[in-house]
Structures are given as structure tokens and as C-alpha cells.
Amino acid sequence: MNAAAHPWLALACLLLTVAVYACAKWLYARHRAVWFAPLLFAPVVLVGIVLAAGIPYPVYIADARWLMWMLGPTTLAFAIPIHDQRAVIRRNPVTIAAGVLAGVALGVGSSWLLARAFHLPPELAHSLLPRSVSTPFAMTATDAFGGSRELTALFVVVTGVFGMMTGELVLRLLPLRSRMARGAMLGAASHGAGTAKARELGEEEGVVASLTMTLAGIALVLVAPLLAGWLG
Amino acid sequence: MSRALHRFVPTLFQVCLLAALWLASDALARAIGSPVPGGVLGLAALLSLLLLGWLDAERLRRGAEWLLAEMLLFFIPPVVAVVQFQALFRSEGLRLLAVIGLGTLCVMAGTALVVDRVFRWERRRRLLTATRRHRAVTT
Numbered sequence: 032m033n034a035a036a037h038p039w040l041a042l043a044c045l046l047l048t049v050a051v052y053a054c055a056k057w058l059y060a061r062h063r064a065v066w067f068a069p070l071l072f073a074p075v076v077l078v079g080i081v082l083a084a085g086i087p088y089p090v091y092i093a094d095a096r097w098l099m100w101m102l103g104p105t106t107l108a109f110a111i112p113i114h115d116q117r118a119v120i121r122r123n124p125v126t127i128a129a130g131v132l133a134g135v136a137l138g139v140g141s142s143w144l145l146a147r148a149f150h151l152p153p154e155l156a157h158s159l160l161p162r163s164v165s166t167p168f169a170m171t172a173t174d175a176f177g178g179s180r181e182l183t184a185l186f187v188v189v190t191g192v193f194g195m196m197t198g199e200l201v202l203r204l205l206p207l208r209s210r211m212a213r214g215a216m217l218g219a220a221s222h223g224a225g226t227a228k229a230r231e232l233g234e235e236e237g238v239v240a241s242l243t244m245t246l247a248g249i250a251l252v253l254v255a256p257l258l259a260g261w262l263g
Numbered sequence: 264m265s266r267a268l269h270r271f272v273p274t275l276f277q278v279c280l281l282a283a284l285w286l287a288s289d290a291l292a293r294a295i296g297s298p299v300p301g302g303v304l305g306l307a308a309l310l311s312l313l314l315l316g317w318l319d320a321e322r323l324r325r326g327a328e329w330l331l332a333e334m335l336l337f338f339i340p341p342v343v344a345v346v347q348f349q350a351l352f353r354s355e356g357l358r359l360l361a362v363i364g365l366g367t368l369c370v371m372a373g374t375a376l377v378v379d380r381v382f383r384w385e386r387r388r389r390l391l392t393a394t395r396r397h398r399a400v401t402t
């Protein structure tokens with residue numbers, strides 16, 4: 032069964048993806064339960080449907096890849112929040128830079144060390160390296176690491192869900208005095224999901240999380256070719 | 264209805280504009296063999312225009328905010344590729360979850376502690392320079 036032979040099925044998959052996403056957003060707006068968070072609910076439901084219907088991935092992605100294509104323009108859209116928050120960077124340049132550097136180094140370093148410790152095959156290990164930054168950046172960086180875009184997208188989602196579920200607990204355990212640290216922690220470790228959580232804590236936390244997430248993504252894309260050479 | 268349309272049209276136009284800018288920066292990056300990918304090149308160009316004041320952020324705000332708000336929709340499709348990797352996850356799934364879980368805890372704890380320290384140092388330094396400047400002015 033190939034995609035060209037099933038143009039209507041491929042189109043239906045694109046529409047289904049949008050419908051499941053819209054449904055997840057609607058559900059989460061009504062019931063703020065973790066299981067309804069679109070980041071968790073939408074992929075799980077969609078994978079369930081695709082598996083149950085026995086649709087092969089090439090057919091599914093034939094038209095749905097146009098959604099994925101939108102990640103390109105989304106990369107540029109990050110210019111607006113960075114510009115809005117330039118005063119925060121100007122006031123605390125060293126703190127923001129420290130958060131970005133620590134986040135990138137620990138994100139890539141911990142994935143690399145743990146993947147080795149757990150003897151994961153290279154394809155998985157390479158796809159894990161960029162998992163802690165936002166998807167548009169992670170999917171660009173994974174090309175440099177020689178990982179798979181699909182696996183990286185999955186690991187980014189799992190990281191986000193994990194960060195969303197454990198963030199508050201970690202905040203309660205760590206003796207943090209500044210709002211900056213709470214925001215940077217959430218943005219660096221679990222990108223968009225962490226930033227959403229940080230916005231719930233307060234405005235400053237949200238801004239710092241968003242900045243740390245975006246700048247860490249850019250920094251990772253820039254250093255990925257160098258890191259790939261070292262880590263092999 | 265017309266109010267919704269008034270919001271929808273500029274958003275759509277700005278999203279198309281961002282898409283066109285992305286196509287251009289991606290094509291440029293390919294053409295010059297840039298080591299920096301097109302997306303980040305375009306982001307840097309756009310940010311420079313905004314910071315120089317040559318472009319008003321309001322001209323792209325709606326489109327950019329829409330793209331960022333709906334970003335999840337754009338990366339669900341590659342996640343569905345898990346259906347292709349079922350055998351892999353059956354053998355490596357638990358170890359993968361352990362790597363992601365432990366790794367994320369490392370990033371959280373490490374980043375938070377580093378930023379907490381550096382922030383206190385930076386604030387102290389800022390206060391010190393402010394006091395010195397104040398003294399220089401008053402004496």
C-alpha cells in the first residue's frame with residue numbers, strides 16, 4: 032500500500048491530525064488534567080487510530096508532512112518573543128547566558144552519557160542528543176548529529192511530558208531563591224511544556240523560561256556540527 | 264463573523280509572509296552552503312531588522328504568535344512514526360524512558376543551581392556598580 036495509491040486516505044490523515052489536535056485543545060481547556068494535555072493526548076490518540084486502522088506511516092505522512100513543513104516558518108516566528116523580551120536579556124545577560132549554556136551542555140551531555148551507560152544503539156543515541164530543546168531547533172540539530180527526525184520529535188515530546196509531570200516536584204525539592212532559576216530550569220529542561228508550566232508560576236518565570244528555551248535551541252543548532260565531531 | 268474575519272485575514276497574511284521569508288532564507292543558506300541552517304539564519308535576520316527598528320514587531324506579531332501557539336500541531340506528524348519503530352521500542356523502550364527521565368532531572372537540577380548562583384552574583388555586581396556610580400556623582 033503506497034501513498035500515491037491512496038490520495039484520499041492521505042488527505043484524511045491530515046484532516047484527522049488537525050481534528051485530534053483541536054479536540055485535545057478543547058478537552059484540555061475544559062479539564063486541566065495531565066492526560067488531556069495536547070502534548071500527551073494528541074499523539075497517543077493519533078498513534079492509536081493509525082495502528083488500529085493499519086495505516087502505514089508513508090501513507091499517513093504523505094499529506095501530513097505539510098503540517099511538519101510549518102516548523103520552518105515557526106523558527107522565524109521566535110524572533111518576536113526574543114525582541115519583546117530584550118530588556119530582560121539586557122538586564123541579566125550573564126544569568127541568561129549561564130542558563131542557556133548549562134541547559135545545552137547538560138541536555139546533550141546527559142543524553143550522551145546515559146545513552147552510553149544504558150548501551151543504546153547509535154541511531155537512538157544520536158536522536159536523543161537534542162531532545163531538551165524546542166522541536167524546530169531539535170529537528171534541525173538532529174541532522175547534524177546524524178539522528179532521525181522522527182525519533183527526535185518523539186523524544187522531544189516525551190521529554191516535554193516528563194518535565195510537565197515532574198517540574199513542580201523538582202521545584203519543591205530544590206532550594207532556589209530566584210524566580211530566574213525556576214524559569215530557566217523549566218525552559219532549559221522541557222522547552223514548550225516547561226515554559227507553559229513556568230507561565231503558571233508567574234510572569235517573570237514565564238519570560239525567563241521562554242528566553243532560555245529559544246536561545247538554547249538556537250545555541251544548540253549553532254554548536255551541533257562541532258559537538259557531532261567530538262561525540263561521534 | 265466579520266470580527267473573526269478581521270482577525271483571521273491579517274494572521275493568515277503574516278503567516279504567509281513568515282513562510283515566504285523562511286523559503287527565502289532556506290534557499291539562501293543552501294545556495295551559499297551556509298553552515299548555519301536557513302531557519303536560524305532567517306531568525307537572526309528578522310531579529311536584526313526588529314532591533315534596528317527597520318521593522319515593526321506588530322507587522323508580524325499575530326502570525327508569529329499563531330505559529331508559536333499551534334506549534335504542537337506541526338510536530339505531531341513525525342511523532343506518529345513510532346508505529347514504524349514498534350520492535351525497537353519493545354526491546355529498548357524502558358531504557359529509553361530511563362535515559363530521558365534521568366537526563367531531564369539532570370538538566371533541571373543543574374541549570375537551576377547554576378542560574379541561581381550566577382543570578383545572585385550578577386545582581387550583587389549590578390548593585391555595586393550602581394553604588395559606585397552614585398558615589399562618584401555625589402562626591
